[in-house]
Amino acid sequence: MKQIILSGCNGKMGHVISNIVAGRDDCTIVAGIDINTQRHFDYPVFAKPSDYAGGADVIIDFSHPSVLTPLLAFSKERGIPVVLATTGYSKAQIEEIHAAAKGTPVFFTANMSLGINLMVELAKKAAGVLGDSFDIEIIEKHHNQKIDAPSGTALMIADAVSGVLDEKPQYVYDRHSQRKKRDKNEIGIHAVRGGTIVGEHDIMFAGRDEILTISHTAMSKEVFASGAVNAAVFMCGKTAGLYNMKDMV
Numbered sequence: 101m102k103q104i105i106l107s108g109c110n111g112k113m114g115h116v117i118s119n120i121v122a123g124r125d126d127c128t129i130v131a132g133i134d135i136n137t138q139r140h141f142d143y144p145v146f147a148k149p150s151d152y153a154g155g156a157d158v159i160i161d162f163s164h165p166s167v168l169t170p171l172l173a174f175s176k177e178r179g180i181p182v183v184l185a186t187t188g189y190s191k192a193q194i195e196e197i198h199a200a201a202k203g204t205p206v207f208f209t210a211n212m213s214l215g216i217n218l219m220v221e222l223a224k225k226a227a228g229v230l231g232d233s234f235d236i237e238i239i240e241k242h243h244n245q246k247i248d249a250p251s252g253t254a255l256m257i258a259d260a261v262s263g264v265l266d267e268k269p270q271y272v273y274d275r276h277s278q279r280k281k282r283d284k285n286e287i288g289i290h291a292v293r294g295g296t297i298v299g300e301h302d303i304m305f306a307g308r309d310e311i312l313t314i315s316h317t318a319m320s321k322e323v324f325a326s327g328a329v330n331a332a333v334f335m336c337g338k339t340a341g342l343y344n345m346k347d348m349v
C-alpha cells in the first residue's frame with residue numbers, strides 16, 4: 101500500500117483525488133497539506149510540508165506555485181518523490197524544478213490526461229508538416245475559478261510545437277493590444293474562462309483555404325486525478341530525475 105502526502109488537499113482537485121484514492125486498494129493518503137487546515141477526510145491536514153513529521157512514499161501536489169520551494173526542499177530532505185501537477189509557474193520556477201530534479205525524483209506535467217499527451221505528439225507531427233506555411237493558434241477554455249492564464253497545458257503544447265519549427269516562434273497573448281497584421285513567426289495563445297468548463301484545448305493550423313484543428317476536451321476532473329494517482333504509484337521508489345507522462349505510458 102503506497103502512502104501519499106496530498107498537497108492542496110482542500111482544493112477542487114484535492115477533493116477529487118481524496119475520493120479516488122479512497123476507492124483504490126494500492127494506495128492511501130497519510131497526510132494533507134493546505135493553508136486551509138480543515139479536515140474533510142480521514143487523514144490529518146498540515147499548513148506546510150515541514151509540519152508533517154511522518155513518512156510517505158510519494159507526494160502529489162495540486163496547489164499553488166508559491167508552495168513549490170518548500171515542497172521541493174521537503175521532498176529532498178525526506179527522500180520522497182514528488183508529482184507536481186500545479187500550473188502557473190514562472191520561468192524561474194520551471195528552472196528551479198529542473199535543478200531540483202537532479203537531487204530528488206520529480207514527475208512534472210501540466211496535464212495528467214492521456215489524451216492531451218497524445219495531442220502534443222499529434223501537434224508536433226502537424227507542425228513538422230504544416231508549420232512553415234500555416235498559422236498556428238492555440239485556444240484553451242476553463243472554468244471561472246481558474247487563477248492562471250493561459251493554462252499550463254496551452255504553454256506545454258506551444259513549447260512542444262516550437263521545438264519542431266525551424267525558427268523559434270514568438271508567443272502572442274494579447275492580440276487586441278496591437279494594431280498590426282499577424283507575423284508569420286507567431287503562435288497565438290488565447291484563454292477563455294467561464295462556468296464549470298473542465299478543460300478544453302484546441303490547436304489550429306490555418307492555411308490558405310484549409311484549417312486543421314486538433315482538439316481535446318476533458319469531461320471531468322477525475323481524468324486528471326486518476327492520472328496523478330497513477331503517476332504517484334509509478335514514482336514510488338524512483339531515483340532522482342525529471343519524469344513525465346511519456347515515462348509512464
Ligand SMILES: NC(=O)C1=CN([C@@H]2O[C@H](COP(=O)(O)OP(=O)(O)OC[C@H]3O[C@@H](n4cnc5c(N)ncnc54)[C@H](O)[C@@H]3O)[C@@H](O)[C@H]2O)C=CC1
Nearest residue numbers: 108110111112113134135162163164185187210211212324
Ligand atoms: N496537471 C494537471 O493535470 C492539472 C493541474 N491543475 C492545476 O492544479 C492546481 C490546483 O487546481 P484546483 O484544485 O482547481 O485549485 P483550487 O484553488 O481549488 O485548490 C488549490 C488548493 O491549494 C491550497 N493552497 C493555495 N496556496 C497554498 C499555500 N501557499 N500553501 C498550501 N496550500 C495552498 C488552497 O487552499 C486550495 O485548497 C492549479 O494550478 C491547476 O491549474 C488542475 C487540474 C489538472
Ligand SMILES: O=C(O)C1=N[C@H](C(=O)O)C[C@H](O)C1
Nearest residue numbers: 187210211246251252253299
Ligand atoms: O485549472 C484547471 O482546472 C486545469 N489546469 C491545467 C492547466 O492549466 O493546463 C490542466 C487542466 O486543463 C485543468
